[in-house]
Amino acid sequence: MPELPEVETVVRDLRPQLTGRRLIAIHSSKAQLRRHWPIRAIRHLIQARIASLHRRGKWIVVLCDDGQGIRFHLGMTGQLTVVPGSEPLPDHLHWWAELDNGYQWRFRDIRRFGSVEWFAHGQEALAELDRKLGPEPLNLPSGHLKAVAAQSQRCLKAVLLDQTIIAGVGNIYADEALFEAALHPARLARSLQTSEWDRLQRAVRRVLRRAIAARGSTIRNYVGGSGLQGRYQQRLNVYGREGLPCLHCGHPIVRQYLAGRSTHYCAYCQR
DNA sequence: AAGTCTCCCTGAGTGC
């Protein structure tokens, strides 16, 4: 399940493999993804040269030197990789581009929750994300969470998952950050003290930084841009550990359905 | 307006 650390890893892996490369041919499958890939986009992108790769929240935007852009979302099972063109095409491949060095840039997505979009003006793809997403959690303005959520009637889990509040946190890292901050996921946002907001904000940043350093978490299908799996799943404190002893106090980890997602926490450590 | 629910999708896991 790609969240910010996984998407960041993909972008870092792809950047040296794609930057400066020219697109020779583009193919897209008939299976419908969450967004329609316009057929005319292929004609426009042929011979375009890739200039830069960007991550915003869980989104990836690739800009070409003529201003065009391609925007990806990995959804649940999306995989964006660059492989030698001689490698056989896998199943669930939805979009792929032939590069000028004989490699192929591939987007594979088993569950098709992901998306590929073409933009005549790639900067607009980024601007649109800036309009609808909250700030990046790795450099949040201090006091941001309190400023935007202190009046909210929602629980903390819902606040962390809301991409308009902070961009890039998903189910795994929301649970991990709440454990790190020793805050109960069902706590109402409006009940938090300033010091608790600060603790939560620091915890989010710490958890994400550590996860990026470990190349993210591979729960089922995630792989980085070079096809490598992540390692952070070995360091998760609560996510996926229902019934197992809390690594801090030994009480069993509880799982509860919250904000539409299964939520894991230690009822003893997180009040 | 703010918050919650439903839907999309497929493979893995479970129980009989």
Added chain:
DNA sequence: TGCACTCAGGGAGACT
């Protein structure tokens, strides 16, 4: 072994 069933969840849009 085979089959039916459940579960996983990001984001869009419908609904309360």
